[in-house]
Amino acid sequence: MSQFQSGADALNALNATNEGGGNKAEFASFKTGTSYKVRVLGTADLIRFYSYGIFKKVNSFVAKNPSVKNPKGFPVENLTPWDLAWKHYQDLKFKAADAGNADKEKEYGELAYQFKAKERYALGFIDLATGDHIIIDLSKKQAQAVHAVIKKNEKKLGKVAFELSKTGSGQQTTVMLSLLFDLDEDLTDKERENFAKYEGKAFDMALFDGLLYEADEKEQVENLVAAGFDISLIGLSVGGQNDIGEEDLPF
Incomplete structure (x- = not known):
């Protein structure tokens, strides 16, 4: 898990103002309309990661050999194939802007975003129902909102529960962590029992190991082809130096 920032390191990144695996852990389902009553065991039960993928085309993954990012999250060294695809369209976007072509600037910007590494956070909780x-997998803004509530109630974590919920869709999606003050009123007998059994315990950070699917360079190139990207635009080719044969492509 060395490529991912956890605990205090992830927390520092979360609070910055700049703009597949060895265990069976996986992200809990957190679709719109979902809510969980949870116990928070600590303020640093999280990791930061950079995820690639295109909805309904390529499932989310992280790079096995990740690029070096600057403080704003942009790749600057050891670029992955997906970083190169992002850079290809980003460069075209800048050229269109310089030429005063607003339509092309927007088009290339949207294409660049598809291949951009998205900064995400995985936060750990105790589900009081089970x-x-x-x-839970959250965007940076969502994680900041959730963590602000956790931090505000840091001294009360052993005494209060929370409700974690998601509403809305698209850019209107909202994730909230709401305080449940009265354990007797707000929790069932079973939920109170589950709350009590974690007294004095810490979140099992080992669960973050193997949580994320890691793709090597060969698979990343295959994913670019699956996404409809012309890999020759970034100097890659089928059967080239990446040793990818036609039989290896996902179609």
Whole structure:
């Protein structure tokens, strides 16, 4: 898990103002309309990661050999194939802007975003309905909003529960962590029992190991082809130096 920032390191990144695996852990389902009553065991039960993928085309993954990012999250060294695809369209976007072509600037900007590494956070909680650890996948803005509530109530974490919920869709999606003050009123007997059994315990950070699917360079190139990107635009080719044969492509 060395490529991912966890605990205090992830927390520092979360609070910055700039703009597949060894265990069976996986992200808990967190679709719009979902809510969980949870216990928070600590303020640093999270990791930061950079995810690639295109909805309904390529499932989310992280790079096995990730690029070096600057403080704003842009790749600057050791670019992955997906970083190169992002850079290809980003460069075209800048050229269109310089030429005063607003339509092309917008088009290339949208294409660049598809291949951009998205900064994400995985936050750990205790699901009071089951008594199990759960891990929730959030964007940076969503994680900041959730963590602000956790931090504000840091001294009360052993005494209060929370409700984690998601509403809305698209850019109107909202994730909220709401305080549940009265355990007797707000929790069932089973939920109170599950709350109590974690007294004095810490979140199992080992659950973050193997949580994310890691793709090597060969698979990333295959994913670019699956996404409809012309890999020759970034100097890659089928059967070239990446040793990808036609039989390896996902179609």
